[in-house]
Amino acid sequence: MKLGAVGGDWLDERVGGGGLVKFFARKIFPDHWSFMFGEVALYSFVILLISGTFLTMFFDPSMTEVEYDGPYEALQGMHMSRAYESTLYISFEVKGGLLFRQMHHWAALVFMVAIFVHMFRVFFTGAFRKPRELNWLVGFSLMVLGMVAGFTGYSLPDDVLSGNGLRVVDGLMKAIPIVGTYISMLLFGGEFPGTHIIPRFFTMHILLVPAMILGLIAIHLVMLVAHKHAHYPGPGRTDRNVVGFPLFPVYTAKAGGFFFLVFGIITLVSATTAINAIWVYGPYDPSPVSAGSQPDWYMLWTDGGLRLIPGWEFTIFGYTVSLNILLPMVVYGGLLAFLALYPFIEAWVTGDDREHHVLDLPYNTPVRTGLGVAWISVYLILAMAATNDLIALKMHLSINDLTWLFRISIFVAPVLLFWITKRLCLSIQRQKRNLVLHGEETSRVVRTKTGDMLEIHEPLDEFERWVLVQHDDFRPLKAGNGVSALRAKATSFFFKDRIAPVSPAELREAMEHAHHEKHVIDEVTDGDYRIPAEKAMH
Amino acid sequence: MKALAARRHHPMALLVILLLALVATGGLYAAFQPRTAQAEAYTQEDVDAGKSLFLANCATCHGTNAEGLTDSDGNTLGPSLIGVGAAAVDFQVGTGRMPMENSGAQAMRKPAQMDDEQTRQLAAYVASLGPGPSVPEDEYLDTDQGDATKGGEIFRINCAMCHNAAGAGGALTRGKFAPTLEGVEAKHIYEAMETGPQNMPVFNDTNLSAEDKRDVVTYLHSLEETGSPGGLSLGSLGPVTEGLYAWTIILALLLGTATWLGAKAK
Numbered sequence: 001m002k003l004g005a006v007g008g009d010w011l012d013e014r015v016g017g018g019g020l021v022k023f024f025a026r027k028i029f030p031d032h033w034s035f036m037f038g039e040v041a042l043y044s045f046v047i048l049l050i051s052g053t054f055l056t057m058f059f060d061p062s063m064t065e066v067e068y069d070g071p072y073e074a075l076q077g078m079h080m081s082r083a084y085e086s087t088l089y090i091s092f093e094v095k096g097g098l099l100f101r102q103m104h105h106w107a108a109l110v111f112m113v114a115i116f117v118h119m120f121r122v123f124f125t126g127a128f129r130k131p132r133e134l135n136w137l138v139g140f141s142l143m144v145l146g147m148v149a150g151f152t153g154y155s156l157p158d159d160v161l162s163g164n165g166l167r168v169v170d171g172l173m174k175a176i177p178i179v180g181t182y183i184s185m186l187l188f189g190g191e192f193p194g195t196h197i198i199p200r201f202f203t204m205h206i207l208l209v210p211a212m213i214l215g216l217i218a219i220h221l222v223m224l225v226a227h228k229h230a231h232y233p234g235p236g237r238t239d240r241n242v243v244g245f246p247l248f249p250v251y252t253a254k255a256g257g258f259f260f261l262v263f264g265i266i267t268l269v270s271a272t273t274a275i276n277a278i279w280v281y282g283p284y285d286p287s288p289v290s291a292g293s294q295p296d297w298y299m300l301w302t303d304g305g306l307r308l309i310p311g312w313e314f315t316i317f318g319y320t321v322s323l324n325i326l327l328p329m330v331v332y333g334g335l336l337a338f339l340a341l342y343p344f345i346e347a348w349v350t351g352d353d354r355e356h357h358v359l360d361l362p363y364n365t366p367v368r369t370g371l372g373v374a375w376i377s378v379y380l381i382l383a384m385a386a387t388n389d390l391i392a393l394k395m396h397l398s399i400n401d402l403t404w405l406f407r408i409s410i411f412v413a414p415v416l417l418f419w420i421t422k423r424l425c426l427s428i429q430r431q432k433r434n435l436v437l438h439g440e441e442t443s444r445v446v447r448t449k450t451g452d453m454l455e456i457h458e459p460l461d462e463f464e465r466w467v468l469v470q471h472d473d474f475r476p477l478k479a480g481n482g483v484s485a486l487r488a489k490a491t492s493f494f495f496k497d498r499i500a501p502v503s504p505a506e507l508r509e510a511m512e513h514a515h516h517e518k519h520v521i522d523e524v525t526d527g528d529y530r531i532p533a534e535k536a537m538h
Numbered sequence: 539m540k541a542l543a544a545r546r547h548h549p550m551a552l553l554v555i556l557l558l559a560l561v562a563t564g565g566l567y568a569a570f571q572p573r574t575a576q577a578e579a580y581t582q583e584d585v586d587a588g589k590s591l592f593l594a595n596c597a598t599c600h601g602t603n604a605e606g607l608t609d610s611d612g613n614t615l616g617p618s619l620i621g622v623g624a625a626a627v628d629f630q631v632g633t634g635r636m637p638m639e640n641s642g643a644q645a646m647r648k649p650a651q652m653d654d655e656q657t658r659q660l661a662a663y664v665a666s667l668g669p670g671p672s673v674p675e676d677e678y679l680d681t682d683q684g685d686a687t688k689g690g691e692i693f694r695i696n697c698a699m700c701h702n703a704a705g706a707g708g709a710l711t712r713g714k715f716a717p718t719l720e721g722v723e724a725k726h727i728y729e730a731m732e733t734g735p736q737n738m739p740v741f742n743d744t745n746l747s748a749e750d751k752r753d754v755v756t757y758l759h760s761l762e763e764t765g766s767p768g769g770l771s772l773g774s775l776g777p778v779t780e781g782l783y784a785w786t787i788i789l790a791l792l793l794g795t796a797t798w799l800g801a802k803a804k
Contacts, residue, residue, distance in 0.1 A: 033800035074760045109784040275769030280704045282694045290698040291708025297781025387778045392709035467720040
């Protein structure tokens with residue numbers, strides 16, 4: 001008897017769970033590189049927990065005023081908060097402190113990058129369809145919580161840049177009519193900036209938000225196991241199965257290895273590339289605002305709208321209503337709401353109540369893909385608008401022109417890109433349709449005895465063909481018979497322009513035609529498709 | 539004394555007192571006024587050589603007497619240089635901004651066209667046209683005597699809003715910009731504060747004393763000395779470049795790893 005079996009039995013007899021291990025060991029996951037970004041987010045989160053725990057051992061979230069006497073010369077004698085001083089202490093005096101700070105910050109950026117890439121993959125492949133709508137919402141909440149975690153963390157060192165960020169948030173809150181000032185006073189414990197915000201954010205950053213993220217990750221993963229992982233279309237892959245490899249040993253090895261690779265990449269970057277040099281920004285003081293003050297990348301879009309909107313405001317009963325802040329906030333809310341609600345909107349449009357475990361190829365859903373690209377373009381323009389000063393500086397452009405460029409393109413670009421994307425998707429569909437019917441062009445042309453010119457086509461094998469003919473086909477609905485006029489319009493918007501998938505009859509006809517053509521060609525070539533030069537080489 | 543007292547009602551007495559008061563005020567002012575760092579001694583030869591250089595290189599825009607020129611629409615071709623002082627010339631010519639290469643949003647830094655001697659001669663000529671700030675004395679450029687902490691505080695409050703907290707530069711309106719301060723000579727930083735070239739405000743000795751300016755120079759020097767303890771600084775431009783780095787270099791590394799792991803399965 002093997003030692004391992006004895007140990008396993010011993011454990012199983014006492015705590016049970018052998019069946020569970022067996023279940024997970026045999027759990028099948030499909031294999032594709034694009035499925036690995038959720039993992040990257042998870043691993044970055046683990047790195048965040050590890051590095052964050054290290055940082056809490058040295059960081060002091062206190063607003064007590066102290067005089068700096070550490071090794072960084074250009075701040076010696078400066079008055080600052082304990083929070084800022086302890087961050088300097090971590091950076092310059094704790095062994096490996098700066099590396100851990102940089103790992104924590106880089107991992108946060110990577111965490112958000114991975115979440116976005118993962119979300120794009122899920123969106124463009126339609127992985128949010130039934131039964132995964134709720135998991136999409138959990139993922140969406142994780143993205144929002146990631147921003148909250150990032151923002152609260154960004155504020156903790158109490159440097160000028162983070163204070164500027166807090167001031168913007170303070171302004172956003174105060175712009176809310178009637179309750180704004182109360183909300184701000186509540187959060188800051190009085191007038192901005194006060195001495196309460198850092199300790200409060202610290203509690204949120206190290207306790208509340210990570211606990212919520214952890215809980216949601218657990219739900220996200222339990223649902224992933226319950227739903228089983230979706231897979232790309234392929235031979236033998238249906239909505240009722242999963243084609244892939246078992247968790248043990250393939251994915252335990254792969255995922256374990258991938259964790260260390262992500263850890264390694266983040267460590268490598270953190271060891272070589274500086275991030276958030278707080279000693280340059282200086283201790284927080286409400287008066288200075290440096291050029292090039294921007295939030296971390298995932299919050300850039302919230303700054304962009306503020307930079308683009310003209311200074312619109314009006315006064316009513318002696319109260320100022322700041323449309324220049326309220327309108328961008330409405331846009332931000334709209335962008336987020338679109339993301340959160342999209343699965344439900346699409347399900348309502350298609351009326352599709354089936355479970356989907358085979359993913360869509362993005363070009364087979366032209367309107368969804370177009371909407372996704374339009375959303376990204378708005379997001380990107382807002383983010384670029386938030387960096388208008390740096391773009392102007394580095395590309396020697398006028399910041400005024402850039403502001404106008406972004407103001408116009410935020411209206412034009414989404415419409416234009418939606419249209420271009422949709423047309424591109426339809427073109428790809430048309431091309432794939434041709435490929436199914438006529439096979440691959442070989443650029444070898446034969447002249448028949450009657451003088452006709454025929455190109456030799458190489459037919460697709462049935463595995464390749466399956467991928468190109470398996471997708472769903474939707475058509476616009478007519479109003480009436482329980483279909484509302486609105487839904488009829490929506491289906492028309494989604495499915496009016498459609499490339500009909502290849503029908504079995506069409507395929508049969510095309511194959512017969514190809515067979516006949518092959519016959520004619522073989523008569524001329526005797527089945528030898530080599531060109532004369534190739535023949536001469538032998 | 540008695541004689542003097544007797545004349546205190548003389549009609550001229552008021553005038554005499556006024557005169558004395560003026561002399562006293564003027565004298566005290568002359569004694570205590572914030573001094574421009576130093577008045578370099580220029581010889582008449584320097585001034586003459588400077589004038590001929592000026593006529594050959596600068597007069598097209600600034601006029602033959604440095605009085606400034608406007609075109610037929612009333613737009614300034616070149617401003618008057620009377621009273622701008624030697625410091626302004628040393629900065630503009632010493633950093634290659636003048637003579638200007640072409641008109642645009644602002645004069646660009648380029649390799650200096652004049653050598654040190656020619657720059658000095660031009661400065662001598664312009665200084666001879668009217669009193670203005672002169673080239674700073676070495677004492678005020680000595681970073682060993684400056685206070686980096688105080689300079690940093692002054693810099694963050696007065697300079698960082700345009701030049702960026704790390705001195706990496708920043709954009710201004712309509713294509714104008716505050717240039718990077720990295721690698722700029724202490725003398726030129728001092729002169730820029732003193733004379734306020736292009737769009738920069740003037741920080742003369744009444745609002746930033748010579749010692750304060752030296753502190754700023756010291757701070758910038760210490761920033762360069764410190765370098766970037768965390769590794770590559772990515773241009774010290776802050777979160778935007780960091781985000782771009784995450785979306786390009788790091789994402790490429792992750793993508794590469796992911797496709798590699800995905801490919802191994804086949």
